[in-house]
Amino acid sequence: MEAFESILHPPGAAPKLATEAPAWFADLHMDRVVASLTDGREEFELAPLLHTPLRDVDAVAWRQDVVRDLADRRVLEAVRELCAELGLVRRRLAPAERLPHPIQRQRWLLAAAEAWCAAVPAFDDRLAGLELRSEALIGLRRHVSSYTSSDSFAALARETADVVAGLDAVRYAVRVSGARVTVGPFQDEPDVGEEVRATFERFRRTVADRRRVTFPSRVQADHVETQILDRVAQLAPEPFAALARHSERHREFRDAPIVRFDREVQFYLAYLEHIEPLEEQGLRFSLPRVAAGSTQERASQTFDLALAGRLAATGGTVVVNDFQLRGTERILVVSGPNNGGKTTFARAFGQLHHLAALGLPVPGTDVRLLLADRVHAHFEREEELRTLRGGFEDELHRIHEILEAAGPDSVLIMNESFGSTTLHDALLVGSEIVRRISELGALCVFVTFVDELASLNEHTVSMMSTVDPDDPARRTFRVVRRPADGLAHAAAVARRHRLTYEALRERIAR
């Protein structure tokens, strides 16, 4: 039986993690997706995992199997429960390492062990009756089960419970006289506060009449309290000796594979948590069929995950799109009205390939994708004073770099290239770029205002952003497969902004 290693990759096949986000991340708004996935989970360092696409179809399948198991509500709840309790363990371990006073450190370690001894057997119990199919989670269950039935775990649990009980039984008293403080054994002295409250109980009118000041619980005691603590330890040496022994023996009480699982499973939990509200709004996610070297692609009802995340928060509607690449088709040339969803579509296309290569569910249904070796994106940049280069040549430089780096298994996202030059130049240069991408054999979304590029060769597919026929100025954000017709309806938008000649004359004369 193989030892359980990781739920992120098959045994011995750990991918080399990226040290930084891919260059195109910000352009495709994947940085926003990663930011919301890692928000609140900073301690797990998930970003490198999210920055590293898998290169191997089997590795993708391994993760997809885990996702299928987690689709079972009971499995997901069991994992979430475990992670929540292990979070408590971590929070208690922090002061156990940090505090200066030895008794305090020991007590925090004990508390952490107490939480651990409750969490792991509970997880074992929850998993016991469930049907698991992924190699990863089956391996984990086997491991947890053998761990909790081991003698060493039984000893940890027993000793932890004993020491906790011993400390809970200690009682003592403190006398403060002027500047003098005395610690002594507790002798069952009556509670003055209770007596006072009892005496005046008859005057009380309402139940809510309690003016108690609540103090926040503190992790660290001040030096007066620690001096008291030292004296309590002298009064009741036995429980403290047991505490010290516990600490000595169980300094590293946690099981390494379970700790690792706790971190790694956050990769899935973060993503599933992120898409859950989107699914509730009717958006569809699915595990794509991922193939290496195949350029036959399709997806239905797909969308920009970053935009959807934001719209979900504000209650906006997400528009979904379909696309398909068949036969010799490689390049989706997207034209049509601006503000019609072209850029969003391009982003969705790029995100789709990255998410698929992470082994995660992707936006859309019936998705079939190439396992891309890399994504490259070119988005226009604002002209910079310091570069002293015009926008156009800057763009060419960056496109040239991308074409040098890309291969037949690459996915290219070219967004609104050559907007800073003339139609004539954009057509000439754009055609050449599309031809070069065709020769490369890479998959590409090419967003452009140059209609001619859409029908350049047998590799191009024309897609258009569309407008509402009743109100041409309103965009539907639907991008559909359709020949480019060059009607961008910009004039309608100008009317809406009251920027026609007549409207302007009237506005400025005011």
Place this chain on the structure above:
Amino acid sequence: MHVARDLDLERELPPGREETTADLELDTLLDAMAVGDGLVREICRRELLLGLHDLADVAHRQRALGDCRANPSVVRDLYALAGEALVDERRIWATLQRDSPRAMLGTAVRKLEVLAGYLRRLRDAADEHADAFSSPAFTRLFAQIARELDDGYLARVDHHLRELRLSDGMLLGARLGPGAAGTAYSLRRAHARGLLARLLDRRGLSFTIPERDESGFRALAEIEDRGVSDVAAALTESVDHVHAFFVALRTELAFYVGCLALDERLAAKGEPTCIPTLSGSGAPPAGDRRGPDAASAGDRPDAAPLVARGLYDVCLALTIEPRVVANDLNADGRALIVVTGANQGGKSTFLRSVGVAQLMAQCGMFAPARSLRTGLCSGLHTHFRREEDADMEGGRLDEELGRMSRIADRIRAGAMLLCNESFASTNEREGSEIARQVVRAMVESGVRVILVTHLFDLAHELWERPPAPALFLRAERTRDGGRTYRLGEGEPLPTSHGADSFQRVFGRPLPGARPGAAPPPATGLTATQPTASAAGEPAPASEPIPASEPIPASEPIPASEPAPQPCASACAGDTRAARQAG
């Protein structure tokens, strides 16, 4: 005394300030003016963005700045002195018992002692340097200081402060209040020191609070507090007033300090500056479509003057080591300036140079040019192409139109509108159509529009049917395709030079680009066609002039002189205007 308010600190900055600041790269300019001083930066920013709207105000400011440039160290010393006064005053901390009048009084005394020292230094500086200044602004300031901070006054201040230290105790006046307890205590000055005390002693009315009588000391302290509360309030108000004086002085000088810093930076680099001539309006009168030709523009200098020689982008000059390329411009009476031509050929830089020069001229500063004549404009608006809006929903055209619409909300006749690649976010045909309507409406509403565009369709249409007298400039290139970063007059051409860029980047020619399709260089600069550039300066040789080389120091020729050898194409803008006039 009050510092004369030449600055209006109440006026709200124009709504498009962030855009204008970003579009014209004003932060670079402001950094150079401020040299890390936040107040200088803020005041200069206000003045640049607000501008002056009265020729007399501009002249007033120009004269004051002239004084400053003649006496830079005096102005800086005065600014520093006001700053030190405020810093030293702030070093004196109010005691913790803020509501104790005795503590308030003590704090106020110490603050005023400090401030009084600075008033004296200010007066001394005024005495020493007043003669070197001749502008109304500084003459008035120095006269006021001499008059109101004379020796007698300063001595009186010192006397008060000595007395209010209360080192000899205090004499209090009081009345009996309800219940015959003391009330309305007030601090009094004894006529002869010690006399009253001796008198009271002799009558045996003294008593002593025992050393350990803490409540006794508390009661006594309260009486003292009541006694000085009125004087403490008065003195604290005085601190506020003197404080405000130094703040005002510092604020007024901050603008000039910023100008001096910029002046020195540019001078050290060898970039020329000039005192601009301002006259009349910044744009032709609304609806004036008759179009003066060059001669009549000379006759009517008030009709939208705009003539510059050696005009350069001051922010670029502050950014790069070498001297920057400068341009001449002769756009008197032209309501529309259309700039076309090669990518990265200096068009955006030119547009910024005009915008920044206008802002500087209109707030009374010197201008980044060898000479500049322009008018007051009612506002300067910028509409520059932007990186895609961070908002993912809003498309770029929508964002652009939204910005233009906000400009339309506030623009008035007499304004200047700088457009950099506006409406390039949709396709050329439709971008051109929108822009055509906007440009025509703006120009006919009395706005001067300076337009950098790649929209050939638009530029061509404006060339064929200009809505007003127009000037057409083109980024120049040399025969071998190099950039000069200079602009010459010329008709818009149907392509820019993407093929060259492609060849440079990809290392091989762009298939499909017809050989020889590259248009001839702008007419002003061909070697075979000896002629003149826009303002009549002899054309330099046709070698490329990269930004890394200083511009050739050609002998300036006054803009009003006719070009030595005018050729039809160089004066194409004029021809156009004339045709329209006819």
